[in-house]
Each structure stands twice: as C-alpha cells, then as structure tokens.
Amino acid sequence: MEVLRTKLFFVAHTFFPTLVAVWNALIKFNMAQYEVDGDGFLKDPDIWSKTVAETFAQEDGIRELTEDHWKVIDVIREHYLENGNAPMVRKICKSTGLKLKEIYDLFPLGPARGACRVAGLPKPDGCV
Numbered sequence: 001m002e003v004l005r006t007k008l009f010f011v012a013h014t015f016f017p018t019l020v021a022v023w024n025a026l027i028k029f030n031m032a033q034y035e036v037d038g039d040g041f042l043k044d045p046d047i048w049s050k051t052v053a054e055t056f057a058q059e060d061g062i063r064e065l066t067e068d069h070w071k072v073i074d075v076i077r078e079h080y081l082e083n084g085n086a087p088m089v090r091k092i093c094k095s096t097g098l099k100l101k102e103i104y105d106l107f108p109l110g111p112a113r114g115a116c117r118v119a120g121l122p123k124p125d126g127c128v
Contacts (some may be wrong), residue, residue, distance in 0.1 A: 013051045027056050034047070034052060034055065037122075037123060039113075039123050040056075040059075040117060041116075041117050041121065041122050041123040042117075042120050042121075042122070045069050045080070045121060045122055047120075048077075048119070048120025051119065052120055053065065053073060053118050053119065056117055056118045056120075057069070057118050060107070060108070060109055060114055060117070060118065061108065062106075062108075064105070064117075065118075066106070068096070068098060068102070068106055069098075069106050069107075069118075070101060071095075071096040071098070072092060072096055072098065072106060072107070072115050072119075073115065073118060073119045074091050075087065075091070075096055075121065076092065076093040076115055076116055076119040076121065077119050077121075079091065079120070081122050085124070085125075086112065086121055086124040089103070089104075089111045092111060092115070103115065
C-alpha cells in the first residue's frame with residue numbers, strides 16, 4: 001500500500017496573496033487508487049464500497065472485517081446516508097449492542113478516526 005501526498009494550492013485573497021497548503025493523498029492498494037484528504041478520509045464518499053472498507057481497515061491494522069465490524073460500519077453508513085453526518089457513539093452502541101470498549105477493540109483508532117473512515121464518511125466535525 002502506498003500513500004502519496006501531493007498538491008499545494010495557492011489562494012488569492014482580495015487584499016494579499018495567501019499560500020494555503022492543502023495536502024491530498026492517494027491511497028493505492030492492489031490496482032485501485034482512492035483520493036483522500038490530509039487526514040486519510042475519502043474525498044468522495046460516493047465511491048465507497050466494501051472493497052474500500054477492507055482497504056482502509058487493512059491500512060489501519062485491521063486484518064479482517066468481522067460481523068461486528070460490519071454491524072458498526074452499517075449503522076454508521078445508514079445514519080450518514082439518512083442524515084448527512086456521523087452518528088453519535090451512543091447511537092452506534094445502542095444500534096449494534098456493542099459497548100464502547102468493544103468498538104475501540106474493533107477499531108483501535110476509535111469511532112471517528114477508525115470506524116467512520118472505514119465506513120467511507122468524510123472526516124467528522126465533532127465528537128461521534
């Protein structure tokens with residue numbers, strides 16, 4: 001797996017030019033490439049698939065996605081598709097029947113950085 005960080009964008013402000021560094025990355029796995037933001041979240045959540053989830057999980061050190069992983073991913077994706085944002089962690093726990101510690105065991109990077117990223121969501125704004 002290869003991660004390439006590229007692209008500096010210049011933004012002209014009305015009063016003076018400003019240099020803004022925006023890091024984009026490409027995650028390459030097998031023959032596929034996925035464009036992600038500087039934090040590793042998909043730039044286009046619409047391209048998410050189970051293959052993308054498995055790729056991101058492997059990048060996060062998760063060897064195989066189990067039934068419990070998929071329960072969490074499905075709850076997160078369903079909520080995102082209905083509401084346009086990530087669910088609160090309390091909802092994830094209630095919907096899956098898993099305790100918070102179990103979610104951290106499944107996704108060592110946590111519900112936001114790990115589970116939401118694997119589920120193909122953009123980076124959550126606040127706490128999940």
